[in-house]
Amino acid sequence: PDTTDAPPARGGPIPTYPAAERAVKALAEAVRYGQWRRANAEGGQVPEYEDIDEAGAAHLLAGLLADVAPASVATLDEADGRELLGRYGIRVLPxxxxxxxxxxxxxxxxxxxxxxxxxxxxxxxxxxxxxxxxxxxxxxxxxxxxxxxxxxxxxxxxxxxxxxxxMVPRGVDTVVRSVIDPAGGAVLTFGLAGVASELLGDTAHRLVPATDRDAAALIRSIRTAPLLFGWRGSDPVDTRALEELLLRLSRLVDDHPEVVGVSLEPVVVATEGLSVLSATVRVAHPPARTDLGPRTLPSY
Missing domain, CATH: 3.30.1490.20 (ATP-grasp fold, A domain)
Incomplete structure (x- = not known):
């Protein structure tokens, strides 16, 4: 029959693929995107911690930066770095x-x-x-x-x-870091200590400020995450304490742009609690910014 004047079919054209494998891969990507949309639609919260001393940290940073040149980055000594992190409830083992x-x-x-x-x-x-x-x-x-x-x-x-x-209780050695990315702003990074992150690059990243959902997803995003959750009969570690550490560090770097780099390595996560054995903190005078708030992609 003549369909010249027939109304156009609803929707777009049906996609075609040269091989079934590519169609399956495209469908998998669509499913993952849908899961991502649903997860982000539910959102998350940036928790409040009553023991955070934001004003005390600001006062401490002002004193530490008094002798630092405007374009320079200073690495805090062990005592100052431990004191600054302690203002946000992050205890570094002395x-x-x-x-x-x-x-x-x-x-x-x-x-x-x-x-x-x-x-x-x-x-x-x-x-x-x-x-x-x-x-x-x-x-x-x-x-x-x-x-x-x-x-x-x-x-x-x-x-x-x-x-x-x-000595501290045995557990899984991890690495928690925060750096300033020129394009994205402050970024949290997480991975296991040693070969997994250094040689294989098995790390995950989230923008700051991180929500509770971000922190939970971050530690589950690395390929070696099963080691945290009882792989092959081992005891699961305290992932709640690890998530809280990530959230506290996120608050620190979000509240104080003077903190341009933090490396907590190793962080030993045991079955109950965790221990931060070493910390490196870098500070600088923050550059002037005309944009406000976290840098995120727009939603359509």
Whole structure:
């Protein structure tokens, strides 16, 4: 029949694909997009924490930046970085310097056994595989023996910069970071410590300010996430504590644009609670911004 004057069919043209595999892939992408839309439609919340001291952090940052040139970035020393993070409820486990075996023994008595003996030299930092970290030292004799082995094999104390730190419950070692991206603003990054993030690049990212939904999705986005949830019979770790840490760091960098970089590594997440063993905080005078609020894509 002649259909020249027939009304056009409703909707657009039917898509066609040269192979069934491509059609299946396109359909999968459409499903994922639909899931993303539904998840974002429900939104999330940026939680409030009563113990956050925003004014105290602002006062501390003003003093720390007083001697920093306008175009410079300063790395805070350990004490200042720990104090700033503490204003937002992020506790970094203290370390005590151990320039001599006697100093290491005194530090261990202050912290209480068992302790860890670690080097903090830049080329050995976080390199347990090179023998720069000795764990579960329960007596002074073990500590002194490990100190001697460390300096005999890796170098003099002045080169190694050894420290003593209290042991924490075992768990999964993770990395939590925040940096300023020139295009997107402040970004949270999460991954497992070691090979997973450093060699394989298995990390996930979210824009700041992060919501509770963002934090939950962030730790589940990496390929190695099953290690957090009881992979092959292991005990699941405290992901709620991990999500709270991410949210507190998000609040810190969102409230204070002077904080241009934070690296918490490692963060040991145990079955109950977590321990931040080391932190690096970088600060700078914030550049002038004409845009306000988080940088997000428009919704249509």
């Amino acid at each position: 370390v005590l310097p151990a320039p001599t075996p006697d100093a290491a023994a005194r530090a261990a008595r202050i912290l209480g056994y068992p302790v860890a003996l670690k080097t903090t030299a830049p080329h050995l930092r976080h390199r347990a595989d090179l023998g720069g970290v000795r764990l579960d030292l329960t007596t002074e004799a073990e500590l002194r023996r490990s100190y001697e082995e460390l300096t005999d094999s890796l170098g003099k104390p002045a080169e190694l910069l050894p420290v003593v730190q209290a």
